Amino acid sequence: MSVAFTSFPGLPTSVAAARRFVAGILRACPEATAPEEVVDRAELITSELCTNALRHTRSGDPGQTFTVWIRVDEHGVRGEVHTEPVRLPHLVPQVVESHPWCESGRGLFLVDQLATKWGTLSPWENGVYFLLAWPQPR
Template structure:
């Protein structure tokens, strides 16, 4: 198992840097048999979760940051985006139905469709996790 983590400044440019970090961590794990599709999914999910961190938590405020954790083993990938508290108290990440003409509001819908599993971190940690698994070779 390999674990990598790093913090990013709460800036829009950090979303692309987080995507590259996650893709690199998955590809560099020596025993990873992660298909290219899994790497692509992990990048997209990371992008959505980091964007939400900037929009909905204090990560997007001046001088703030968010941290991305990635754990890779031969069975799958677990990603986490750790953030400061949400801007609105008791805001819980959840899939909502976006109006067809809205430009935003579909991020967690995508995460829900692409991840094997996702959800919020433990009550004493702010953030969201995702899991991606793949079939094992016989």
């Protein structure tokens, strides 16, 4: 199993840096070659979760950070976005239905559609994880 993590400043430009970090780890991992479809999905999921971290947690406040973890093994990838506490107490990430003309509010819907599984980290941690399983050979 390979594990990599790094922290990013709580700035909008960090979302693209987090995507590049995840793609780079997946493409360079010695344990398993990530299919390009998995790399693409991981990049998009990371982008959505990091954007939500900046928008809904104190990670987006001046001087704050968020951390991205990637674990890769022969079964797939687990990504985590660790954040500062949420701005509103008891705010739990969940998929919501957005109006078709809204320009935001679809991030977790995309995560839900693309990830094998996703959810919040343990109660003593702030953040969200996702799993992407490798496609099984036929």
